[in-house]
Amino acid sequence: MDKKDKKSKAEAQQEEKVIADEDVQAQQETTGEEKTPQEPVMSELEKKESEIMQLKEKLADAQGEIASLKEQMLRDRADLENYRKRLIRDKEDAVRFANENLIKDLLQPLDDFNRALEAAESTKEYAKVHDGVVMVNSQLYSTLEKNWGLERIASVGKEFDPSEHEAYQVVIDDSLETETVLEEYIVGYKLHGRVLRPSKVKVGKPNV
Template identity: 50%
Template sequence: MSKKEKKVEPSIEEKNQEVTEKLDEKLGEDTTLTPELTRINELEEELEKVKKDVEQERDSLLRKSADMDNYRKRLIREKESAVQYANERLINDLIPVLDDFDRAIDAAKTKDFAGYVDGVKIIRSQLLDILERNWGLKAMNDIVGTEFSPHEHEAMMMETSDQFETETVLAELQKGYYLHTKVLRHAKVKVGKPS
């Protein structure tokens, strides 16, 4: 035999290729599985899309949760700061009064008692003016002789007599104060009660 007449045996790769092609042809002819495979592929794609959507929503939710947590922490810090410095204006108003008290103490060393008392009265007046003008504090004045009111007065002592027609304030034992229109501290009083 000549070289040309020799049969060349196909290689293993060629045989595998032939088998694969035949299988593909057979599978292509079998149409009973194709709709199911198509549906499975569609469902897998849909599942992947849903997984991505869920992951995006999860990330978004985590970011929003972190934002809310940061916002809550910022509000707490701002509230703490507001509480800590809430009285700053009041303190600034009271510092000059403290300065006047220091001057009054220095004046007490001069042995001028009348001048010292006048200085303390001026400081008291200055303090009340600041508290009334800037802060809404108002003293309950001229209550002796008025009708007793449990909303404004606290009875510390009672005196019964025929000379009273109604419960009447006889003496002011401790001054009462309003904060704007609200009673801040009740005046402690002695009350005359009809018998």
């Protein structure tokens, strides 16, 4: 084989190698091009998952806030209802005790009637005076009791109650087991169950 043939063969081999290298490079580029689109797809998926997690957290926060607001609303509603009831009760008390001062002013005449009855017993005209005073006293008390809610406080023979009785005198009595009202000096009164004036009394205490 002459030199010219050897050269042609070498050039042909070199061209084949170049072509083979180009094919390999082209194949690698094609493979790379096929993988490249997957990367943004995965990135987009992760982004969506992150957004979903954030939305779930916001939803949980919103639900917690709604529950808190609902609880506060129930408390406010209960407070409002209690306030409404208190207003009604205060209004009722204001109406019931609106004439408290008037009733207090009438207690003195009642006391005077009682003293007149006691004084009438020592006069010759006892029967007439007594009957007249008894009638007026009875009518006055009956009116106050029926129309205004006035009530006498029971005292003599009752156990001493400092909320209803005021002790003017205290004596020791061996026959007693508890503090007991022995005598009433001034009648006490209640207005609709509330003490208007305590009874002035003599109290017996057991000897302990």
